[in-house]
Amino acid sequence: NISYMMMLKCVYNMTYIIIVLILILSIASPNHKKFVYGQLPGINTVLTSAGLSYLNLVATEVLERELQDIYIGDITVNATAPIGIVTCYLHEVHMTGLSISNSSAIWHSSSVGFDLSLEGVKGTLTMSWEYLQLSWPHMSDNGTAIILFSNTSVLTKILMYASYEGEVMAEMYTTSVDVGSLDVQLTAGPAWLYNIFTDIFEDKISNVAGSAIQGTMESTINNGLQGAVNSIPIVLPVNSEVEVHYKLVRFPYVTDQFCVFSQQGTFYRTNNPQEAPYTPKIIPHTPPIPPDDMLQMVISEYTVDSVLFAAYKSNMFVVTITDDILPASAPLRLNTSYFQELLPELYNAYPNMMFDLFAYAVEPPVVLFSKADGATVLIHGYVDVNILPNMTTAFTLDCHVTATGSAWVEEQDLKGQITYDNITIGLHSSSIGKFDTDTLQQVVAFTMSEVIIPLVNDKIGDGFPLPTASGLLFVAPTVGYEDSYMWVSTDVSYSPPNGANTWICGCKYIA
Numbered sequence: 022n023i024s025y026m027m028m029l030k031c032v033y034n035m036t037y038i039i040i041v042l043i044l045i046l047s048i049a050s051p052n053h054k055k056f057v058y059g060q061l062p063g064i065n066t067v068l069t070s071a072g073l074s075y076l077n078l079v080a081t082e083v084l085e086r087e088l089q090d091i092y093i094g095d096i097t098v099n100a101t102a103p104i105g106i107v108t109c110y111l112h113e114v115h116m117t118g119l120s121i122s123n124s125s126a127i128w129h130s131s132s133v134g135f136d137l138s139l140e141g142v143k144g145t146l147t148m149s150w151e152y153l154q155l156s157w158p159h160m161s162d163n164g165t166a167i168i169l170f171s172n173t174s175v176l177t178k179i180l181m182y183a184s185y186e187g188e189v190m191a192e193m194y195t196t197s198v199d200v201g202s203l204d205v206q207l208t209a210g211p212a213w214l215y216n217i218f219t220d221i222f223e224d225k226i227s228n229v230a231g232s233a234i235q236g237t238m239e240s241t242i243n244n245g246l247q248g249a250v251n252s253i254p255i256v257l258p259v260n261s262e263v264e265v266h267y268k269l270v271r272f273p274y275v276t277d278q279f280c281v282f283s284q285q286g287t288f289y290r291t292n293n294p295q296e297a298p299y300t301p302k303i304i305p306h307t308p309p310i311p312p313d314d315m316l317q318m319v320i321s322e323y324t325v326d327s328v329l330f331a332a333y334k335s336n337m338f339v340v341t342i343t344d345d346i347l348p349a350s351a352p353l354r355l356n357t358s359y360f361q362e363l364l365p366e367l368y369n370a371y372p373n374m375m376f377d378l379f380a381y382a383v384e385p386p387v388v389l390f391s392k393a394d395g396a397t398v399l400i401h402g403y404v405d406v407n408i409l410p411n412m413t414t415a416f417t418l419d420c421h422v423t424a425t426g427s428a429w430v431e432e433q434d435l436k437g438q439i440t441y442d443n444i445t446i447g448l449h450s451s452s453i454g455k456f457d458t459d460t461l462q463q464v465v466a467f468t469m470s471e472v473i474i475p476l477v478n479d480k481i482g483d484g485f486p487l488p489t490a491s492g493l494l495f496v497a498p499t500v501g502y503e504d505s506y507m508w509v510s511t512d513v514s515y516s517p518p519n520g521a522n523t524w525i526c527g528c529k530y531i532a
Contacts, residue, residue: 060270060353061301062326063286072315079125091116112149119144134179143171164209172201187268262335272369281306286324288331295326308508318509319470337480338382370453396426416451430498441470
């Protein structure tokens with residue numbers, strides 16, 4: 022019957038909303054990176070049952086708002102009546118006042134997707150009608166009709182998989198509708214017209230309209246929806262020089278409690294991309310905490326190391342220190358006179374001369390995650406002492422720095438900073454002769470802690486973007502560490518704009 026048409030349309034709208042939200046919270050792939058079976062992920066993004074349930078509630082609100090007035094159009098059908106063959110015309114058919122008493126969405130591991138269930142769906146169909154007797158005496162009549170449908174339930178199953186390009190794919194593959202009851206109310210017309218209305222809605226029109234709606238659903242979901250998903254930016258810029266790529270590297274993994282999207286999680290220089298010289302380690306699907314939050318992410322050392330590699334290649338670990346940027350609390354100034362007793366070789370070679378310090382990493386820094394120590398960052402670099410004004414290098418120190426890393430989520434970005442722990446120095450090269458670097462240990466440690474590390478933190482302070490969409494906010498995110506990986510767990514809040522189409526087009530990324 023025509024309620025079946027409406028339920029199919031209802032299923033389409035609800036499914037459209039649910040799928041797009043899932044795709045937003047997962048991270049799609051860059052088109053130039055192909056799907057590689059068996060490649061280890063850098064990041065696992067987990068949408069929990071709590072997250073799916075929340076998205077279902079949001080989708081239900083959007084669905085009821087969008088389906089308050091649905092125009093169906095005109096319907097014409099021939100039928101047999103006591104007066105002979107008549108042509109019935111239904112004009113300006115609308116569905117109004119749709120409401121859903123209960124809706125639920127659950128993960129379905131056997132089908133690698135989720136089931137969407139609507140219960141207690143009801144609404145009103147309004148229209149005007151007229152009929153014309155085809156033979157003499159060509160009797161006719163007209164009026165209006167209201168059909169109330171209620172106690173209707175819908176069950177649809179959604180399949181989720183990965184394309185060859187590494188994109189998340191979603192496809193509706195089965196739908197069942199159980200119309201509970203219909204109440205036909207005619208404002209005029211003979212008694213036999215009621216029976217014709219019942220036959221029309223339950224037999225002839227439902228077959229044609231049901232097939233049309235089913236075809237439209239399949240076309241829209243399998244083609245139009247994927248087109249919308251593909252239009253969402255999927256290579257996210259970190260800054261003007263670095264971007265992050267999130268390609269799916271395996272099919273979504275679905276259990277009864279969550280769905281896991283395994284992503285590449287690799288960072289590149291924007292203008293001169295180069296693969297990070299690291300291999301991802303095996304990371305778990307979920308963090309070792311209860312899946313109470315809606316969204317969780319497991320982030321490997323590999324992903325953070327690729328951030329540091331791209332930053333290294335972009336010269337973000339290069340710092341020039343001049344005397345004017347030293348803090349007032351510095352025990353020494355960048356003048357050789359201050360080193361007359363501490364390092365006489367320097368003063369004797371360049372008496373009472375100013376100099377700059379040029380600090381730079383000589384290899385990409387790396388991070389080590391552990392449950393006991395959190396995040397540890399290892400940096401190997403050189404510090405040149407350059408005499409002014411000709412920038413003559415007096416000597417170069419070889420420095421191995423250990424720092425503690427900390428991370429937090431601010432808005433939709435994962436941010437971090439490093440805190441100085443200790444440093445080991447040695448003499449790499451010298452134009453003033455060999456000397457014992459132990460006398461410089463405290464001075465170098467102070468400079469590293471109070472000057473160089475803060476300058477590096479300023480350069481990397483923007484962090485990198487997590488998947489987000491317009492109107493999506495992380496709520497009370499937490500960060501934790503385990504051996505070889507870190508995790509983020511958060512609830513989300515979503516306020517879609519009015520209009521499903523406007524809302525879809527408003528998506529900023531996918532996360």
